[in-house]
Amino acid sequence: MSPFDHLHLDIPRSNKPRLVIIGGGFGGIQIAKSLRKANFQIVMLDRHNYHTFQPLLYQVATAGLEPDSIAESLRKIFDNHKDFYFRMARVTGLNPEKKTITTLVGELSYDLLVIANGSKTNYFGNRELYERTFPMKQVPQALDLRSHMLQNFEQTVMTQDLREKDRLTNFVIVGGGPTGVEVAGALGELKKHVLPKDYPDIDFNIMNLHLVDGGPRLLAGMSDKSSKKALEYLNKFDVKVSLNTVVKDYDGQKVTLSDGTVIPAKTVIWAAGVTGNIIDGLPESSLHKGRIKVDEYSRVVGVDDVFAIGDIAGMLSDEFPNGHPMVAPVAIQQAQALGKNLVHQSTADWKSFKYRDKGSMATIGRNKAVVDLPKFHFGGFFAWMVWMFVHLMSIVGFRNRLVTLSNWVWNYMTYDRGTRLIIRTFIRKKSHKPSDSL
Amino acid sequence: MSPFDHLHLDIPRSNKPRLVIIGGGFGGIQIAKSLRKANFQIVMLDRHNYHTFQPLLYQVATAGLEPDSIAESLRKIFDNHKDFYFRMARVTGLNPEKKTITTLVGELSYDLLVIANGSKTNYFGNRELYERTFPMKQVPQALDLRSHMLQNFEQTVMTQDLREKDRLTNFVIVGGGPTGVEVAGALGELKKHVLPKDYPDIDFNIMNLHLVDGGPRLLAGMSDKSSKKALEYLNKFDVKVSLNTVVKDYDGQKVTLSDGTVIPAKTVIWAAGVTGNIIDGLPESSLHKGRIKVDEYSRVVGVDDVFAIGDIAGMLSDEFPNGHPMVAPVAIQQAQALGKNLVHQSTADWKSFKYRDKGSMATIGRNKAVVDLPKFHFGGFFAWMVWMFVHLMSIVGFRNRLVTLSNWVWNYMTYDRGTRLIIRTFIRKKSHKPSDSL
Structure with missing residues (x-):
């Protein structure tokens, strides 16, 4: 018997379509915020109960900050949202045909799915x-x-x-x-x-x-x-x-x-280096160099009603042949763009994504x-x-x-x-x- | 081979007698502070590198405070002390005849020893x-x-x-x-x-x-x-x-x-409940109900040049037949009293300890x-x-x-x-x- 046997992802359906977000990183929290007043029931899944502000993680490692400075409870971020559900659960697979995701604590059905689970450390197989x-x-x-x-x-x-x-x-x-x-x-x-x-x-x-x-x-x-x-x-x-x-x-x-x-x-x-946190269940043709291939609307190539944003998403273009840089601003902007598109009834009104590079920076002591x-x-x-x-x-x-x-x-x-x-x-x-x- | 085999407690002797303090709790840090200008080389040992303010530990447990609010680096507390050494080491035994203590990283000799390693949770053998x-x-x-x-x-x-x-x-x-x-x-x-x-x-x-x-x-x-x-x-x-x-x-x-x-x-x-953190090496006759028996000068009964203060010390008297309450003020006052006594050359000038109960308190939400x-x-x-x-x-x-x-x-x-x-x-x-x- 697994310790999770008595746990289930039973979330009551409301009269709104259900949008499931995998990951509470920069992209995940932005898309949930962008859709706050839209006609969706939102379910967010993350294996941690907090959002991590990764750019300052090195200061936690070097004794400059405690975790509470750079991590924020996901429940707290969304405590004023209606028809919003957070579940601390690790997503282990997805089934685009059945429109379900699998976690360590059971399955969950979705109407729309946003994959925003970011990247993991890349050891290049070593x-x-x-x-x-x-x-x-x-x-x-x-x-x-x-x-x-x-x-x-x-x-x-x-x-x-x-x-x-x-x-x-x-x-x-x-x-x-x-x-x-x-x-x-x-x-x-x-x-x-x-x-x-x-x-x-x-x-x-x-x-x-x-x-x-x-x-x-x-x-x-x-x-x-x-x-x-x-x-x-x-x-x-x-x-x-x-x-x-x-x-x-x-x-x-x-x-x-x-x-x-x-x-x-x-x-x-x-x-x-980092590489996309690929979840089982997408066809090989939807993947590209450790990321999920998406079109300019963040739609995952080859499956319906599934989107990917941020580090995990490979939005290939002439300017970015392997996708955008794996940084927070890309995730946030893709989430904002997708949020705006999803409120339109017709995809005819959708706008394609254009990354606005506002600059980058690093500190050295x-x-x-x-x-x-x-x-x-x-x-x-x-x-x-x-x-x-x-x-x-x-x-x-x-x-x-x-x-x-x-x-x-x-x-x-x-x-x-x-x-x-x-x-x-x-x-x-x-x-x-x-x-x-x- | 133990992972500690290459580690040794080699501390250079100075021209001052060496006083070793076991424990960086309330008693330990107070005695080191009291003796700052006295004629001792001081070595403090603790298995943690920080002092814990235990009265507020429950706020860490209940998400009110982060550990950095209630714990302080022992090295930082004493960074202005001269001829002071801190070692993060667990003391496993003491030998009053050889005048040494044993740790997981080797032996250390002392001239005077202050046992201030407090108490541990008492499960009453369950x-x-x-x-x-x-x-x-x-x-x-x-x-x-x-x-x-x-x-x-x-x-x-x-x-x-x-x-x-x-x-x-x-x-x-x-x-x-x-x-x-x-x-x-x-x-x-x-x-x-x-x-x-x-x-x-x-x-x-x-x-x-x-x-x-x-x-x-x-x-x-x-x-x-x-x-x-x-x-x-x-x-x-x-x-x-x-x-x-x-x-x-x-x-x-x-x-x-x-x-x-x-x-x-x-x-x-x-x-x-709690019980004294007894270390091996003292004769049975020096112990009393899980504490170390001391006289009114905090001297451990039956051995020379060894003192005990705080929770671990059982200073038996008519007023306190099983020793003082195991609380911070007792440890601090015993450390202050012992500090004052130790600077006198002759024990004729020593004063016996008298606990001044300044009161106690508890908060409920x-x-x-x-x-x-x-x-x-x-x-x-x-x-x-x-x-x-x-x-x-x-x-x-x-x-x-x-x-x-x-x-x-x-x-x-x-x-x-x-x-x-x-x-x-x-x-x-x-x-x-x-x-x-x-």
């Missing part, structure tokens, strides 16, 4: 990396990394073995996108300002930060100018950046890079960030202020904004981090969620 | 209760309870089985001391103000809160007047209080009480508390204000006070709780720490 590195996609993973990191320093003061000290204090970050760059910057801050106060018996010159990326430059999605600035900022933090380089091998104790370098390290942060606006690229302190403002305003929930802002002010003024607690002690196996399977 | 109930002594336990509770409600909306709904929504709190009473009050608040907004599909009349205590009144350590008021306040929250009653049996699905009542419940919170001052007992809104002020001022760390205050203001104004996140999903086994062994 089991070794899957088992031994720290991903950065979910709150429990960020908390695991935080506890692991702090435990490493607690162990460092208790060993005289210099090679062990090396392994404990070195950090290898794989992936030079925004997550990798921002984690590297945050670790650089910790090394410079925070950890030396906590561990006066450690000589922090032994702590080395490495950032490894397979491509020729950091922040490949941003301008050349921003890539160069990011590299310059990271160099100031003594982060050793290896470009055109990939991880060949990692045994949990040392990383071997493709250029032959061997780095002793017990901590490898895997931010090298205190006072430093890079910002690309469509026609203007800049870095430095002003960019950092812009980064903070935009992120703060994007966090869901007024309370979360307040908490995050107060934490940032505190951290900035005191050169401190408030949350250096090892709550998950001596983890040997990370909290891999099933979605992070190979 | 394995069933140990395995199936939720204790409330440590941060991970409080987080487990929070996730468990929220998961129960997520499951409640997915079952039609009325008996299962009962089991999921009933809570049995065992123990009518401050922890039990305060948890009951906080759950009453959640039931009345918070959960109905989150779960509109649950009829909260089915949620029953039970408080069970073996004695004839609640808050046995407080005045009769306060006991009565606490009972009255709990009744207003529909908490069913059973006095003179103990738990006979709990199979994880239903609780059987000594009066024959059977309560279906998947959640039993065990706040029925919004706007209500009971306060016993030595000559004056009162309840209601003013008591609640006093309770908040005293607790806020007692929390270690300015940042923690700020965070706690802002959370309280937010929770009070909005009838909301900010931290309803299920971070530890579908726990079947609780995070029992070794200290909570039977």
Whole structure:
């Protein structure tokens, strides 16, 4: 008997057609908000009971914020919606012919289905990396990394073995996108300002930060100018950046890079890429490189009444032959566009999706960030202020904004981090969620 | 090979005698602070890297506060102390003849030893209760309870089985001391103000809160007047209080009480008592009813240069034939007294310990508390204000006070709780720490 045997997704039908949303990420919450007053019964399913503001997850991992700053209860977000149902359930399959989805707690029928379940860490099929590195996609993973990191320093003061000290204090970050760059910057801050106060018996010159990326430059999605600035900022933090380089091998104790370098390290942060969270049940012809093929109205190709938005959706076009970038603004805009289309009775009134790239940005420690606006690229302190403002305003929930802002002010003024607690002690196996399977 | 084989407690000797403190609780941090300028090298050992403000742990369990509000990094508390060493290590034994302690990461010698490692949950030898109930002594336990509770409600909306709904929504709190009473009050608040907004599909009349205590009144350590008021306040929250009653049996699905009542419940919170955290190595003659026997100078009876303070110390006297109450003020006062004595060269100048009971208090939900001052007992809104002020001022760390205050203001104004996140999903086994062994 499964522990879920007594649970069922019995949701009463109302007089409105039922629209089921898989996933409470940026796309999922936006589509539910857009359709609040539309003629739908809305059912949202997520395996977590909260929305995660992923752009700041690295700050949870590096002891800058607690999870409550960047995660918001999904029930709370929608507590004023009528004919809205949230269920904490993992969707395991879908049947477009029967118009049902399958979860660990039973089946549910839909009239319209919006797949918005995002992406998962991509290990490119490498089991070794899957088992031994720290991903950065979910709150429990960020908390695991935080506890692991702090435990490493607690162990460092208790060993005289210099090679062990090396392994404990070195950090290898794989992936030079925004997550990798921002984690590297945050670790650089910790090394410079925070950890030396906590561990006066450690000589922090032994702590080395490495950032490894397979491509020729950091922040490949941003301008050349921003890539160069990011590299310059990271160099100031003594982060050793290896470009055109990939991880060949990692045994949990040392990383071997493709250029032959061997780095002793017990901590490898895997931010090298993501891939769509594909659910069983769609025909092979509806898939494209780990994403679900959709037309310009977000309709899944080859099936009826099913839509996909955000990271999971591959809306192929001349401009984006493999689909749009897997970032929050795309998910939000696709959700808004789909929301507007779905309220029209006739598809003749539907408008095709056009992505408006409002810019992108990344921060690298205190006072430093890079910002690309469509026609203007800049870095430095002003960019950092812009980064903070935009992120703060994007966090869901007024309370979360307040908490995050107060934490940032505190951290900035005191050169401190408030949350250096090892709550998950001596983890040997990370909290891999099933979605992070190979 | 143990994972700790490469770790050692090698701490360099200075020209000062070494005083080792076991435990970073109220007693441990106070004695270290009191001796800051004294002629000692101080080594503090704790299996956590943080101090826990236990009086507010129940607010972490009931989604009112995040751990960072009530826990403070021990390294941070002492980052300005000279010749001070913190080591995150579990002490497993002591050898008063060799003057050493044993930990999972090796031995350490001492000149003076202060045992301040507090108490653990007392299951009175009942394995069933140990395995199936939720204790409330440590941060991970409080987080487990929070996730468990929220998961129960997520499951409640997915079952039609009325008996299962009962089991999921009933809570049995065992123990009518401050922890039990305060948890009951906080759950009453959640039931009345918070959960109905989150779960509109649950009829909260089915949620029953039970408080069970073996004695004839609640808050046995407080005045009769306060006991009565606490009972009255709990009744207003529909908490069913059973006095003179103990738990006979709990199979994880239903609780059987000594009066024959059977309560279906998947959640039993065990706040029925604590017992000293005895470490191996002291002669049997130094122990008394689960505590370490000390004289009026906190010296452990029968061994030299070893002291014990706080919950673990049984300072027997006519007034306290089984030792003082196991509360924070006793630990703090004993630490202060011992600190003053230890700076004197000659024990002729030592003063014997005298407990000054400044009063005690407990809160029962919004706007209500009971306060016993030595000559004056009162309840209601003013008591609640006093309770908040005293607790806020007692929390270690300015940042923690700020965070706690802002959370309280937010929770009070909005009838909301900010931290309803299920971070530890579908726990079947609780995070029992070794200290909570039977």
